[in-house]
Amino acid sequence: MSKAKAYSATSATSPMAATTIQRREPTEQDVEIEILFCGICHSDLHSVRNEWSEFMPTVYPIVPGHEIVGLVTKVGSSVTKFKTGDLAAVGCLVDSDGTCAECKAGLEQYCPNLTFTFNSPDKHSRGVTYGGYSESIVVDQRFVLRVPTNLSLPGTAPLLCAGITTYSPMRRWNVSKGQKVGVVGLGGLGHMAVKFAHALDTHVVVFTTSPKKKEDALRLGADEVVVSSNTSDMQKHADSFDFIIDAVSADHDVNVYLSLLRRDGNLTIVGAPSKPLGVSAFSLIARRRSFSGSSIGGIPETQEMLDFCGKHNITADVEVIPIQKVNEAYDRLLKSDVKYRFSIDMSSLKG
Numbered sequence: 001m002s003k004a005k006a007y008s009a010t011s012a013t014s015p016m017a018a019t020t021i022q023r024r025e026p027t028e029q030d031v032e033i034e035i036l037f038c039g040i041c042h043s044d045l046h047s048v049r050n051e052w053s054e055f056m057p058t059v060y061p062i063v064p065g066h067e068i069v070g071l072v073t074k075v076g077s078s079v080t081k082f083k084t085g086d087l088a089a090v091g092c093l094v095d096s097d098g099t100c101a102e103c104k105a106g107l108e109q110y111c112p113n114l115t116f117t118f119n120s121p122d123k124h125s126r127g128v129t130y131g132g133y134s135e136s137i138v139v140d141q142r143f144v145l146r147v148p149t150n151l152s153l154p155g156t157a158p159l160l161c162a163g164i165t166t167y168s169p170m171r172r173w174n175v176s177k178g179q180k181v182g183v184v185g186l187g188g189l190g191h192m193a194v195k196f197a198h199a200l201d202t203h204v205v206v207f208t209t210s211p212k213k214k215e216d217a218l219r220l221g222a223d224e225v226v227v228s229s230n231t232s233d234m235q236k237h238a239d240s241f242d243f244i245i246d247a248v249s250a251d252h253d254v255n256v257y258l259s260l261l262r263r264d265g266n267l268t269i270v271g272a273p274s275k276p277l278g279v280s281a282f283s284l285i286a287r288r289r290s291f292s293g294s295s296i297g298g299i300p301e302t303q304e305m306l307d308f309c310g311k312h313n314i315t316a317d318v319e320v321i322p323i324q325k326v327n328e329a330y331d332r333l334l335k336s337d338v339k340y341r342f343s344i345d346m347s348s349l350k351g
Ligand code: NAP
Pocket: 040, 041, 042, 043, 044, 046, 161, 162, 165, 184, 185, 186, 187, 188, 189, 190, 207, 208, 209, 210, 213, 247, 248, 249, 250, 251, 252, 269, 270, 271, 272, 273, 294, 295, 296, 333, 334, 336, 337, 338, 340
C-alpha cells in the first residue's frame, strides 16, 4: 500500500477538502499512474451531493474523478500494454467480470459486475473505489487507454467521459455525413458532441438556455444555434432532425425536442437528471420516433474515440484550475458557467 494525496467530501453537504488515501501496490496486471490532469464531470457533482441516491447511493468519503490522464510510474510483471514513462488514461471504468456477453462484446459499461472508477465496491479492498482527484491511481491494464501524443493533456482528460459518452451514441445511431444533428445543452458533454458531429460532416444545431453561448457554439462547430426559450425559432426545426443528443444535467421537457425529430429519428439522452422525465406517447408515435439512453462507452470504443481525436486533433476546451478551486468550480457548473470543461492540474495537490 502507498499513501496518496487526494480531495474528498465526507457528506452530501460538506465541501471537497484535502485528505490522504491508500493505493494498492500494483498486482501483476496493474498499471500505476501519476495523475497529471483530471476533468470535472457533472456526474462528480451529482455523486458528491448524493443526488443519485435512488440508483447509486454515495458512500462517504467520496473521491470523485473519472477523466484521468497521467504518466505510468510502475507496471506489474504481466503488463504488456504499458511501460514506465508512457502516457496513459483512465475513464469511468476500472474493472468488469470479463466473461459476460456485454464484456465479450466490448461493452464493459453494461457488465452487471462492473466497477466504476469511484464510489463502487472495490474488489481489492473492503471499501469503495477512489477516483482521479488524487496524485495517483492503480488500475488493471485492461482498463487503461493509450493517449495520442499530439493532443494537449489538459484537454485530453475530458475525452475519457465527456468524449466517449457523446461519441458512442453517434456511432450506435450511425450518425453520418449530411444528416441533421441536434445537441441539447452546451456544457462539458454538449460541447464534445458538437465537435464530434462537426467532424462527422453533419449539419449541427445547438439548443441552449444560455444566449451568451451563441458565438462559442458556432466557433466549436455548430452550423446554427437556437435559444430554446424562443418558441418560434424552435418551431422552425419541427420534424427535421435525424438524431438529437440531450446532455442536460437538470429537469427539462424532452417532448419539445422529440417533436423536432423526423420520421424514424432518434433522441438519445445522456444527461442524467435525478428526477424522472415525462415522455408523451404522442411525441414518439407521431413519426415512429425513438427515445433511448446511453452510458459512457466500452473500452475498445473509448480507444477508438481517442484515436479518432488524435486523427482529427479534437480535445475539450478547458479551463485549467488548481484542485483548491474545486468547490468554486462546482458552484459554477450549477450556473452553466463553464467553458466548457474544468480540468484540474493535479500538480496543485503537491503544494
Ligand atoms: P455540464 O457541463 O454542467 O452541462 C450541462 C448543461 O446543461 C449546461 O451547460 C446547460 O447548457 C444545460 N442545463 C443546465 N441546467 C439546465 C436546465 N435547468 N434546463 C435546461 N438546460 C440546462 O454537465 P456535463 O458534465 O456535460 O454533464 C451533463 C449530464 O450528463 C449530467 O447529468 C451528467 O451526470 C450526465 N452524464 C452522463 C453520462 C452517461 O454515461 N450517460 C456520462 C457523463 C455525464 P446550456 O447553458 O447550453 O443550456
